[in-house]
Amino acid sequence: MQKPHLIEFPKLGASDIGYISVGEANGLIPFPIERTFWTYFTPESIVRGRHAHHATEQVLVAVAGRIIVTTEMPDGEVQTFVLESPHVGVYVPPNAWHTMQYSHTAVQVVFASTSYQEQDYIRQYEDFKRIWGNK
DSSP states (O other): OOOOEEEEOOOEEETTTEEEOOOOBTTTBSSOOOEEEEEESOOTTOEEEEEEESSOOEEEEEEESOEEEEEEOTTSOEEEEEEOSTTEEEEEOTTOEEEEEEOTTOEEEEEESSOOOGGGEEOSHHHHHHHHHTO
């Protein structure tokens, strides 16, 4: 069972010309990318996420601003990741309950291993513990 962990993407360029970072499947992103989405203008008082997945793996990147990502594994291990550099992301496996809190200027891009399917989401914390706690 994989655990959440940081991924540092290459930061190519220089301050006088700007930077580019690249994430590719079969590279630093540990799965083929089926879906990409982004969030922005999220009020700082809102906590998003509050779910786990049956199958979807994700890599979350704060391309602007700051995002605090908290993950919880079925065994109760909690990790907090502060994303505030556009060349660093966090890998979230399907068995991790996760929440995100954003600075108002945060823009998050997410690379996901599956297309959107509502049945992949575990939206109740009690269901997460019941489903993943038996694995």
